[in-house]
Amino acid sequence: MHAVLNAKSFRLFVMIAVLGLLASACSGPEDEGAEDDQPVAEEATPDGEAAPADGSQAEGEEEEAPEVDLADRRVLRVGGFAADIGLLDPQFANAGMDRQIMKPMFEGLVRYIPGDITAGFEPAIATEVPEVPEPNEDGTQTWEFDIREGVMCHPGPNNDQYELTAEDVVLSYEKTINPDTAAFAPDYEVVESVEAVDDRTVAFTLSSPRSASLFLPLVADFAGGYVVCSQAVNMDNVEEFQSHPVGTGPFMFSEYNPGNNIVLEANDDYWRGPPRLAGIDMSFMADESSRTLALQAGELDFIFGVLEDQWVERIDAEDGLTAIALPVGGLHFLNINMAREPFDDLRVRQAVAYAQNRAAHVAVSGESVKIPAYSIEPLPDSRGGLTFEEAQELGLDYSYDPERARELLAEAGYPDGFSFEVVSSELAIYSDHYVVLQAALAEVGIDMQVEVVDHPTMHSLIREDNNALIEYLAPRPTMDQLLTQFAHSDSIVVEGSSPVSNFSHFAGADDLIEEARVETDEERQGELWREANIKILEEAAIIANTHDNNTFAWQDDFDPGHEPIATLESSFVLNENTGFTN
């Protein structure tokens, strides 16, 4: 599979290089002017590893876009995995499919390097990625962004095409920080104000400093970071915008047919150049067999796949098709309710941790889809996370050891085990984990009865503190979000001051999580997160289980326009460089 991918990447590289040479040979004075506008990026990685600002990405930025034959473009036919989408509003797009369809229509001030969220950010609507500013005297922090010229808002039902200014950016983030007009407002509590310094400059004032790894995702092409066009948004009536979203991305909204499909068309006035695709037609196809058959029949160009090794191998082996498993930032972990007997006893929690069998979880889907995890972290090897070796050195790897689990249970006064009940979602991504855990616990004498309920019911019940053990799949872009939502005392379900999803009732690392949040030295920030992770493991409150990848497949003439390495929350980057090779 990788060999196929690499060969394709090489062909793509050669093609881009040849087209680039041709384009530069044909370029006139206008192109020179455009080159002047190209940013020299200083990059920061999303989890804070300072990417070397050695200009490597800037070179990529300066590379001429391949010349696009507008008359010869095709529409990309995509088989999406959801039955439908929710609000057509990027700042309410919390489901995987919603995010996938918003990404080609909208941009942030900066954008994740396409296809690889671990590689940092590049400029987008902002002309450059700013350096981390020093804190102000009053303890606040101000981030300034210069807004690029020539970024055009799509025409909409209530607006003609127009050039985006600081006013649009300010309105966008005012919308994002308002809980009535965005789903992601809680992530933006640190933003005190967003102001237009002038037509081309926007300043964000934060109540306390943030590192690049925590602030830049807030203004990047994800979740609340998207910029909308102010002339299309009436803040007193956002519903109008939600029926026809207007952004600045390489594709613009064309039509939506409930329960059937959504169609985007190319924005030929896109500031990076016209897209290689004529448009994107995403059908809502909840059934994975149907998506697969439609791909095999040649009716679709790209589909979201089945979470199984065997599926990836089978599809990849077919002539004319390629399939991959791609890290998408989803962590599966076991939350043990420390407030519930008998799990309030550390020895019982440790027994559960030793009883669970990561290899069995991996075996359910295969090694390309599930990768063992040993601490809370957004992606494997994230800064602040623990590798197997690091966890083992600390004696906190909780590798499968049923004998040790039985000893701990006996010490805790449960030599014959005990019984309890939990609820699981009917979705396989949850129920599979519960089934594997159930078998592992049975081996050490613990009888876990699993009642399967529908997905919303499970979410509702676990937030009422129903379960003693909770298997959870959380795709989150930053370590801070994971730790804050699952391990900070404020987030404890029912009892916390701002209940979110701390199901374990762990409250032993608040100071570390808070200190890391305002730490702008990313190395130190990583150490603080690591310490928090160690405390969580010492208490056996949350046991990381697997990193879950996602799978995708496409026709061989599909060209992603980037090398897919790691993306965010189930999504796959479809942008102006995505196209076909013939």
Next chain:
Amino acid sequence: MLRYALKRILIAIPVLFVVLTIIFLAVRVAPGDPAYAVLGDRASEAALNSVRERMGLNDSLPVQFWDYLSGILRGDLGVSLVTGRSAAGTIMGVLPHTVQLTFAAITLGLLLGIPTGVWAAVHRNRWPDYVGRVVSLAGLSFPAFYLAILLMLFFAVKLGWFPTTGVGDFTDPAANLRHLALPALSLGLISGAYVTRVTRSVVLNILTEDFVRTARSKGLAERIVLYRHALRPGLVPVASLVGIFTITLLGSAVTTEIVFARPGLGRLLVNATMQRDYGLIQGVVVVFGALVVIVNVLTDIIYGALDPKVRSR
């Protein structure tokens, strides 16, 4: 007949009111929260509560129920709580596809089932009868989604005759019919199996009736006995079955809709239920209730046309 139809419609109104009340309460009693569908699993309780307030879910149940009922009386089906779009608009977007699929499946079912049933009955305990019984039993035993996938594999992937998924635009009848073919066939084969068994059984009974014997003793040709004397009364229970089957298909073609990625009323209702989208669920139930009334009235009219005794009651 008109009076009879009006009476049926009037009886349906209290039935619809009871159904609406049950649905209104049932979706609210079930755990789950539409605010969660809007904000996602990272939302704080305060943010969820703010959305609930905006959706009117913090109002008392009687207030919510009155808002809902008064909306319906004004002809307003409300809005989807999750997507913010008008429930009527969303339903009208999928309804034509549901009606088309149901009509096509029933038509196919009748075209396949009635001749096969008659053929089997006439050749009772001979090979046509055995074939008809085995095939209809197989049709009854097949889950719709499995038959759908088999049809897709053979006719779409292997032969490439039909598209695997989606719906064709109504403005392009050829494409529309090509998209309709496999879903209609998968449901039509199953409904055809039901119709075959009922037709066979009814025709078998009728062929032993006195009036059939009289017709035969008058020297009428077997074909005339069968088609003019036996089949017409034989179709009365088939008409009932078709009515019931139509109602069932309108709501339960959901697996076929999912497998063929077709928009439809059943799929819309399941999806809305999964998201606890009270607004849309209630809207779909009203439309579904109206469809049930229409189908029942039509069935009664057909029933009356086939059996004059019904009209005289």
